Amino acid sequence: MEFSGTKEYISTSDLTVAVNASIALEKPLLVKGEPGTGKTELAKQIATSLDLEIIEWSIKSTTKAQQGLYEYDAVSRLRDSQLGNTVKKVEKYIKKGKLWTSFETKNKSVLLIDEIDKADIEFPNDLLQELDKMEFHVYETGQLVKAKNRPIVIITSNNEKELPEAFLRRCFFHYIQFPELETLKKIVKVHFPEIKKSLLNSALQTFFEIRETPGLKKKPSTSEALDWIKLLLIEDLDPSDLKSNNKDLLPKLHGALIKNEQDIQLFEQLAFMSRNAR
Amino acid sequence: MFLDFFLKLKDSKIPVSLNEFLTFLQALKFNFTQFDVNKFYYLARASLVKDEKLIDKFDIIFGEYFNSIERIDIDDVIKFLNIPQDWLKKLSSKNFSNEEIEKIKSLGSFEKLIETLKKRLLEQKKRHQGGNKWIGTSGTSPFGAYGYNPEGIRIGQHESRYRKAIKVWDKRIFKDFDETNELDNRGFQVALKRLRIWARTGIEDELDIESTIRETAKNGYLDIKTRKERENSIKILLFLDVGGSMDDYIELTERLFSAAQNVFKNLKYFYFHNCLYEGVWKNNKRRWEERFLTSDIFRTFGKEYKCIFVGDAQMSPYEILSPGGGNEHFNDEPGSVWLERAVEQWPSNLWINPTPKNEWEFSHSTSLIKEIFMNRMVPLTIQGIEEGTKILSKK
Numbered sequence: 001m002e003f004s005g006t007k008e009y010i011s012t013s014d015l016t017v018a019v020n021a022s023i024a025l026e027k028p029l030l031v032k033g034e035p036g037t038g039k040t041e042l043a044k045q046i047a048t049s050l051d052l053e054i055i056e057w058s059i060k061s062t063t064k065a066q067q068g069l070y071e072y073d074a075v076s077r078l079r080d081s082q083l084g085n086t087v088k089k090v091e092k093y094i095k096k097g098k099l100w101t102s103f104e105t106k107n108k109s110v111l112l113i114d115e116i117d118k119a120d121i122e123f124p125n126d127l128l129q130e131l132d133k134m135e136f137h138v139y140e141t142g143q144l145v146k147a148k149n150r151p152i153v154i155i156t157s158n159n160e161k162e163l164p165e166a167f168l169r170r171c172f173f174h175y176i177q178f179p180e181l182e183t184l185k186k187i188v189k190v191h192f193p194e195i196k197k198s199l200l201n202s203a204l205q206t207f208f209e210i211r212e213t214p215g216l217k218k219k220p221s222t223s224e225a226l227d228w229i230k231l232l233l234i235e236d237l238d239p240s241d242l243k244s245n246n247k248d249l250l251p252k253l254h255g256a257l258i259k260n261e262q263d264i265q266l267f268e269q270l271a272f273m274s275r276n277a278r
Numbered sequence: 279m280f281l282d283f284f285l286k287l288k289d290s291k292i293p294v295s296l297n298e299f300l301t302f303l304q305a306l307k308f309n310f311t312q313f314d315v316n317k318f319y320y321l322a323r324a325s326l327v328k329d330e331k332l333i334d335k336f337d338i339i340f341g342e343y344f345n346s347i348e349r350i351d352i353d354d355v356i357k358f359l360n361i362p363q364d365w366l367k368k369l370s371s372k373n374f375s376n377e378e379i380e381k382i383k384s385l386g387s388f389e390k391l392i393e394t395l396k397k398r399l400l401e402q403k404k405r406h407q408g409g410n411k412w413i414g415t416s417g418t419s420p421f422g423a424y425g426y427n428p429e430g431i432r433i434g435q436h437e438s439r440y441r442k443a444i445k446v447w448d449k450r451i452f453k454d455f456d457e458t459n460e461l462d463n464r465g466f467q468v469a470l471k472r473l474r475i476w477a478r479t480g481i482e483d484e485l486d487i488e489s490t491i492r493e494t495a496k497n498g499y500l501d502i503k504t505r506k507e508r509e510n511s512i513k514i515l516l517f518l519d520v521g522g523s524m525d526d527y528i529e530l531t532e533r534l535f536s537a538a539q540n541v542f543k544n545l546k547y548f549y550f551h552n553c554l555y556e557g558v559w560k561n562n563k564r565r566w567e568e569r570f571l572t573s574d575i576f577r578t579f580g581k582e583y584k585c586i587f588v589g590d591a592q593m594s595p596y597e598i599l600s601p602g603g604g605n606e607h608f609n610d611e612p613g614s615v616w617l618e619r620a621v622e623q624w625p626s627n628l629w630i631n632p633t634p635k636n637e638w639e640f641s642h643s644t645s646l647i648k649e650i651f652m653n654r655m656v657p658l659t660i661q662g663i664e665e666g667t668k669i670l671s672k673k
Contacts, residue, residue, distance in 0.1 A: 168328035
């Protein structure tokens, strides 16, 4: 079982090695990187290319590790008992979580734990054993849940919180860097095969110029570039339309690229300065 | 296998555990590195480094370690070539395209190829006298072009890697203040301890004896109460001047820095040269590659930080007053503007000056900076630090 990118996803060779190592050794792969560089997409593409089911577990600030295993609905059991229903079967009140589901799929599956850094700081620690041994106990029934097929676990993080050492030690790690011009060209071509070369070149040139403007709060990344180029194609713009004129430094349809008031102000200031310099 | 490499990583304070290393070795058994040194590097990186901030450190050690292979004596190489021919042959089928195999055949057999190579190596030894130069040359020899030996490829690549490392190294004109330096800095530590603001943070895991007794007496059963641990919540932002006239005070500054590291959990530090301009850096070895924009730092660290500059404040007044006055690069805005911004951003600020106090008045630049800092300048002595902590503790 080997991953090597898909038609829609360009995988650099360092990423490929990391993914394959984690698949072969059945250890989780932790993926970090700037927002919008395709961390979440990676898991989906692994699933597509290996033809596996994907189970997504999106983490929020309130998510508890236990919820990934199972949830015991004590309230409905209590209510049922009040109504005189039989409540002997505890299993009826246990709801499987994402991790449990991924343990029980017929074939191997891909489990995506998305944005693990959103959760409480102790969250990764609570999942150590479960991810390591791929088994856990259901205390209410005394049942031992063990993975039939160890899922391929992809964990993404945006670096909002530092992850605990013990957790990191059990993972493979990959940092997705922002792609270079050539790689980005390939990525765009994969998504928009019909794009004209001249438009592609001038669009990406403008894009990198914007990205390299010092002081930007949120640098536009791959996903923004793709959105923007999509808009350019829909509007059917000419490469010459992209050349920033003196009035404003921002290209047309920049709303797709810059999503922050302060950043837009920054460009306005820069435009103002360049006009005065004239 | 690669045990030295592991120990080297350990030495350099990259937190690798034995488990991770075993994982790495295990992963090597699966053949997806395919004897490609790049893939080998990627695999090592993915399994041993878990923090992008450490990747650079890792790169350097990786380069250094595999550079040492370069220094293998030429006789060893020949010996090496004698022993595992079978192994090499096995590899060759994996690594050569059919075309290349044809080429090898045109030179005769594989054995002959090795024979020729041995001769070539010996010749080169004579010509270059140095044993480790041959790699560079053999890169342009047909053997290098054939990429006949994975070991050879590795050597070639790591030489260039090492050369790159030397470049970085060469730029390192400024000595780095090491965080791990443990000189006798107790005096400073004690002085800095004044700067503590206690706050209870984190999880409640400390036994609160008083309220446990109170609640137990009240309720009639053992009622254990816990509370959060007390921690020093003060936040310090340290700017250190390096290079030039500061060289005389390196030891003193190191002691202060090391003490501050010990006392404050929330200590952020940056380096600058002579005067604050638009960029600062965190690592003196990489000061040209990794710059932080001063404006970003203004944005990141709020007013709650106490800001301390350490520098001798001795420079040409132009370096403070005029645009383009910086002695290393062209600055668009004068240093004084940046210093004033810092003073405005962090109302609780201080300049620590390692030069003796009685010399200050003779230096124009020192008076200028003292003015910008509204007289909040203290000498780098224990008394000076004590005085400084009083200034910083004022609300």
